[in-house]
Amino acid sequence: MDHQPSPPPHHAARLRDLVATGVRANPVVTVNDPALLARLADPAADCSFEELGFDSLARMELCIWMQVEAGFEVTEGELLDHPSVGALATHLALRG
């Protein structure tokens, strides 16, 4: 059972928005599908990195983007363990 406390909702929403921005800025994978783009933009929806077409290089670029643009050091392992936009945002909110 997952007994992790829930992050403050506004913080998690901000991080979800940040991760979605990082996905859209990814230099390796360009998301063109309108349905995926709509889900990326919808705070209530989620998108897995797999369906976004992320491979190892795209994951690395997202990690780099998170560090250089937002100051979050994220490892590729954390992306694999939290394999969607929403899951990563929640993880980062809890991790601090």
Place this chain on the structure above:
Amino acid sequence: MRPVPPDLPMMARVEAIARATPDRAAFIRADGPVGYAQVTREVRALAEQFLRAGIAPGDAVGITIADDWTHILCSLALIRLGCRQVGLPRRDPVPLREDLARRVGVVAIIADDAADALGGATLVRPDREAAAAAADAPGSLPPIGFGELVMATSGTTGRPKLMVAREPMLLDQAERIAGFGGIFLHRPSFDGNHSKRLSYRSLVTGGTEVLAQDLPPRDLAALVARHGVTRVHLAPRDLATLPDALGDAAWPAGTSIVTTGTRVPQTVRRDVQRRLGCALHVVYGTTEAGIVSIAGPHDHDDHPDSVGRILPGVAAEALDDAGRPLPEDADGLLRFRTPAQVDGYLDDPEADATYFRDGWFHPGDVGRRLPGDVLLVAGRADDRMTLGVIKIFPAEIEAVAEGFPGLVECAVFPLPSAAFGEIPVLAAVVREGFDAAALLAHCRARLGMRAPRRIVVVPALPRNAQGKVLRRELARVAGGP
């Protein structure tokens, strides 16, 4: 004029030219030309003054003279005596000058002002008026000696490394440079030792130096035209801005430009030649080894990393990690051996062991040779960063970024990352209309994984006194998220 044997002391060569062509202009000053005979006469008179003041051949002597013309004459007088000279310019703070004077063992300082005295060294004031009025051939001078010049390399950390340049280094490639134009001038922004060596090289080849104040580019072009200057030396940064700064003013036909630098961007080189219609020579070398290669007017469309063709008599090799020479086309740490190179640093055995080994100078640059004696330099091994498993040189990114609309200048520095090693970030000095996202995309399209991941706009790039970008300082001021 008969060629003067190069194994004679420098001032013997200059005096031979003065005897053969006494009225030939050695310098052109604002108030007119100064012939070789007048220069050598004044130099002998100053040398005699220095002797009378107690300076002996072989002594180490500092010079703190702000006036260029007086400085040149005093410098030549010390060379004629066979002294070891070191520039102690007033722009350097007193503690730095004191340290330099102590390390070199300075026994006298040539200066106009008693306030420039340092430690126990004798202060010697040159009497220019007496020297200018002196009759020819004072009888009491010793035979012409071989002079030495103490040169410093900046390094980006720690104290300057000092070396003693003997006459072969002072006159390194003099004939080749004279071949780019016998009447020359340089922007005074060049550091003292570089300027002095340009003057020495001109004098032993019977050249003429036009002494100019720092002028805006349009006035520089007018001065060049007025005096028939055939060769202008510019620092790389002045070169890059010259075409725009000239506006609709023409660059005088037939006047070549020479610049010196580890890497002058290919875009700049092509731009200057195309817009100014002149021959551009880019000299590559190190203070320690002298000139290694020159990229001439027809070489600038070659590889972007090309520093031109290795000069005859110069050996250049790329080495593998075990220190074995690599074949052509393989990247490695470069080493050079030249007829002009210094023996080592003055008082730094640790640096000697790093940079001078087995008769070669190891500059710490990475590069390779191509067929036809072409040399490519990718950048400094110290600056090389590792992103994941990819090796990236700041220089390769800077070369792609330079010339982008709105970008004035840039430098790449590493942002440390626990997961990926070092992330390349581009610090940019920009003007209106600059689009950072467009430059990131431009770099990505050309460099792929080697592209910078972020652009940080900064008001200026931190540089040391020699103009070298301080990448660590840059990372400190611009490295935050």
